[in-house]
Amino acid sequence: xxxxxxxxxxxxxxxxxxxxxxxxxxxxxxxxxxxxxxxxxxxxxxxxxxxxxxxxxxxxxxxxxxxxxxxxxxxxxxxxxxxxxxxxxxxxxxxxxxxxxxxxxxxxxxxxxxxxxxxxxxxxxxxxxxxxxxxxxxxxxxxxxxxxxxxxxxxxxxxxxxxxxxxxxxxxxxxxxxxxxxxxxxxxxxxxxxxxxxxxxxxxxxxxxxxxxxxxxxxxxxxxxxxxxxxxxxxxxxxxxxxxxxxxxxxxxxxxxxxxxxxxxxxxxxxxxxxxxxxxxxxxxxxx
Amino acid sequence: xxxxxxxxxxxxxxxxxxxxxxxxxxxxxxxxxxxxxxxxxxxxxxxxxxxxxxxxxxxxxxxxxxxxxxxxxxxxxxxxxxxxxxxxxxxxxxxxxxxxxxxxxxxxxxxxxxxxxxxxxxxxxxxxxxxxxxxxxxxxxxxxxxxxxxxxxxxxxxxxxxxxxxxxxxxxxxxxxxxxxxxxxxxxxxxxxxxxxxxxxxxxxxxxxxxxxxxxxxxxxxxxxxxxxxxxxxxxxxxxxxxxxxxxxxxxxxxxxxxxxxxxxxxxxxxxxxxxxxxxxxxxxxxxxx
Numbered sequence: 001x002x003x004x005x006x007x008x009x010x011x012x013x014x015x016x017x018x019x020x021x022x023x024x025x026x027x028x029x030x031x032x033x034x035x036x037x038x039x040x041x042x043x044x045x046x047x048x049x050x051x052x053x054x055x056x057x058x059x060x061x062x063x064x065x066x067x068x069x070x071x072x073x074x075x076x077x078x079x080x081x082x083x084x085x086x087x088x089x090x091x092x093x094x095x096x097x098x099x100x101x102x103x104x105x106x107x108x109x110x111x112x113x114x115x116x117x118x119x120x121x122x123x124x125x126x127x128x129x130x131x132x133x134x135x136x137x138x139x140x141x142x143x144x145x146x147x148x149x150x151x152x153x154x155x156x157x158x159x160x161x162x163x164x165x166x167x168x169x170x171x172x173x174x175x176x177x178x179x180x181x182x183x184x185x186x187x188x189x190x191x192x193x194x195x196x197x198x199x200x201x202x203x204x205x206x207x208x209x210x211x212x213x214x215x216x217x218x219x220x221x222x223x224x225x226x227x228x229x230x231x232x233x234x235x236x237x238x239x240x241x242x243x244x245x246x247x248x249x250x251x252x253x254x255x256x257x258x259x260x261x262x263x264x265x266x267x268x269x270x271x272x273x274x275x276x277x278x279x280x281x282x283x284x285x286x287x288x
Numbered sequence: 289x290x291x292x293x294x295x296x297x298x299x300x301x302x303x304x305x306x307x308x309x310x311x312x313x314x315x316x317x318x319x320x321x322x323x324x325x326x327x328x329x330x331x332x333x334x335x336x337x338x339x340x341x342x343x344x345x346x347x348x349x350x351x352x353x354x355x356x357x358x359x360x361x362x363x364x365x366x367x368x369x370x371x372x373x374x375x376x377x378x379x380x381x382x383x384x385x386x387x388x389x390x391x392x393x394x395x396x397x398x399x400x401x402x403x404x405x406x407x408x409x410x411x412x413x414x415x416x417x418x419x420x421x422x423x424x425x426x427x428x429x430x431x432x433x434x435x436x437x438x439x440x441x442x443x444x445x446x447x448x449x450x451x452x453x454x455x456x457x458x459x460x461x462x463x464x465x466x467x468x469x470x471x472x473x474x475x476x477x478x479x480x481x482x483x484x485x486x487x488x489x490x491x492x493x494x495x496x497x498x499x500x501x502x503x504x505x506x507x508x509x510x511x512x513x514x515x516x517x518x519x520x521x522x523x524x525x526x527x528x529x530x531x532x533x534x535x536x537x538x539x540x541x542x543x544x545x546x547x548x549x550x551x552x553x554x555x556x557x558x559x560x561x562x563x564x565x566x567x568x569x570x571x572x573x574x575x576x577x578x
Contacts, residue, residue, distance in 0.1 A: 020384070020387060020389065020392070023381075023384050024384070024391070024392065024395055027381065027384075027395065027399060028395060028398065028399075030457070031398055031399050031401060031402060031457075031461075032398070032401075033417075034402075034410045034413045034414050034417070034457065035401060035402075035405070035410060035413070037413045037414075037416070037417055037424065038409055038410060038413040041413070041416070050422045051422075051427065052422070052423065052424040052426070052427025052428065052431075054424070098321065099321045099322050099325060100322070102318035102319070102321055102322070103318065103319050103321070103322040105318055106314070106315040106316070106318040106319040107315075107319070110311050110312060110314060110315035110318070111312075111315070112312055112315030112316055112318075112319055113312065113315075115315070115319070118319060118322070118323065118326075120573065121326065122322070122326070123573050123576060124569060124573065125326070125330050127511075127514050127568075127569040127572055127573070128518075128565070128569070129514060129515060129517040129518025129519075129539065129565070130518045130520075131517075131518040131519070131520040131539035131540075131542065131543070132517070132518060132538075132539070132542065132558045132561070132565075133330070133333065133334075134520075134542070134543065135337065135542045135543070135545075135546055135551070135554045135555060135558060136333035136334060136336055136337030136340075136555065137329065137333050138546060139333070139336065139337070139340075139551060140329065140332060140333040140336060143336075144328075155325070155328075155329060156329065158325060159325055159326075159329040159330060162322060162325060166322065167576075191310065191311050191314040192314070195318075219406065220406040220407065220408075222406075222407070222408050222520075222521055222525075223520045223521070223524075223543070227543070227546075238406060238408045241408050241409060241412065242408065242525070244412075245412075252416055252422075255409075255412065256409065256412070256413060256416075258409075259408065259409025259410075259412060259413070260409065262406060262408075262409060263405040263406055263409050263410070266404060266405060266406055267401065267404045267405050270400075270404035271397075271404070274400075
């Protein structure tokens with residue numbers, strides 16, 4: 001490899017860098033503008049927010065104070081709704097993990113008769129657009145008498161999250177060597193012991209990814225939450241945010257502040273588990 | 289007796305209980321929770337919904353409803369134009385993010401934000417930006433030109449375009465990420481060899497990158513189309529289906545009928561989409577269960 005002359009080297013480099021920046025800067029702006037706009041509203045007094053300023057004259061945390069003290073008609077149940085979102089997301093995460101891990105173990109390791117058919121049925125559900133299932137699901141929950149009950153949303157979200165969870169977990173557990181189970185059987189382990197002591201520990205990274213996936217899915221869900229829950233003290237935060245739009249003179253600065261608070265936990269969870277998410281989910285999402 | 293962990297036994301069929309090994313009994317027990325969920329919340333609703341949509345009058349009513357025709361066309365535009373633009377940008381950006389630079393690594397961490405945060409607050413944020421009186425965009429237009437900006441969401445074409453834009457904003461990072469993994473899987477010596485032979489970047493793309501990625505790219509495009517059929521938020525939260533119900537897509541139309549207490553029409557509109565959805569789903573399942 002020849003050493004490039006200093007000036008030639010840097011000129012080529014600068015040109016490439018400039019071309020990359022020409023892509024990078026628009027990408028950065030495109031990504032950040034809606035988020036920055038939300039943040040801007042959260043730290044602006046109402047007059048500044050509505051006058052289209054790019055930075056408020058008097059940035060303030062006043063809006064956060066109003067939200068945390070529930071000092072507005074739209075915010076009177078903020079803590080209850082935050083709690084609802086939390087409980088529902090956590091329940092969906094736990095239930096999805098239980099249902100999907102058991103199913104994946106059964107299909108992949110125990111080779112239960114008909115397992116392949118169940119896997120295909122689950123995959124089929126995964127591909128049916130969620131908004132299409134929402135219409136009959138709403139009526140079904142009515143028939144079961146679960147409307148306006150947290151269980152309706154929890155069960156609906158478990159239904160939506162499990163197919164993908166089972167599929168990813170099955171892919172991961174197919175990769176574990178059969179000899180592991182055989183050796184455990186030789187040592188006299190029962191099926192349940194294999195599940196608990198061999199399978200679950202080995203599957204931990206995938207389980208973390210799937211648990212995170214289910215929790216985020218449930219926390220972020222709007223459509224099902226807004227169909228299945230309507231009582232002010234039962235709804236989750238996204239439904240409450242949607243309800244802000246009901247009034248003509250919506251307090252948008254408070255809406256954006258609440259939205260900002262609502263968006264923080266999933267962003268934090270995502271970045272905390274990014275290693276698992278990228279490895280476990282994108283690899284499984286599309287097999288080329 | 290040894291416990292079989294793999295495969296069906298080749299024995300002739302004795303009664304069920306003696307044919308199943310203890311491991312298989314456990315298999316059924318462990319599969320039961322999902323089967324119950326599937327029966328109660330997929331099979332039953334789907335059958336019930338199909339039963340509700342059985343009357344031919346529903347389809348006549350849909351055929352005569354101009355909003356349905358409009359929603360079907362909007363959905364088609366959303367899928368055919370919106371998704372292809374999105375995937376082309378994702379393909380392009382995957383090449384950009386595959387460059388090894390510290391600042392590009394940082395940018396890729398930021399770039400993922402739209403996918404990591406919930407869509408409700410960000411879509412509403414865009415909605416306010418487009419507000420004709422108070423939104424920041426029209427404020428900027430006014431301060432630069434002295435003219436009032438357009439009433440963005442009051443024009444169905446513009447409103448639908450904006451909804452597609454919001455959809456792209458939200459899901460572009462996900463597809464770019466997947467295409468990046470596809471790109472990084474291409475052996476690097478292929479590019480080095482092409483470099484030595486003096487290939488242009490277009491030749492490198494045409495003869496190395498694209499042949500290695502086309503299967504992944506087509507799979508992603510089809511999958512994104514199926515999922516976008518269910519994208520309720522981008523349209524509902526930005527335009528609410530308006531103005532005058534002209535920007536509905538099938539996902540929001542079903543909910544609109546539901547709100548109007550016309551459940552059988554809602555189901556019928558979904559049934560109408562099935563001839564397009566099912567072949568795509570079948571195709572995807574063939575691909576993924578290989």
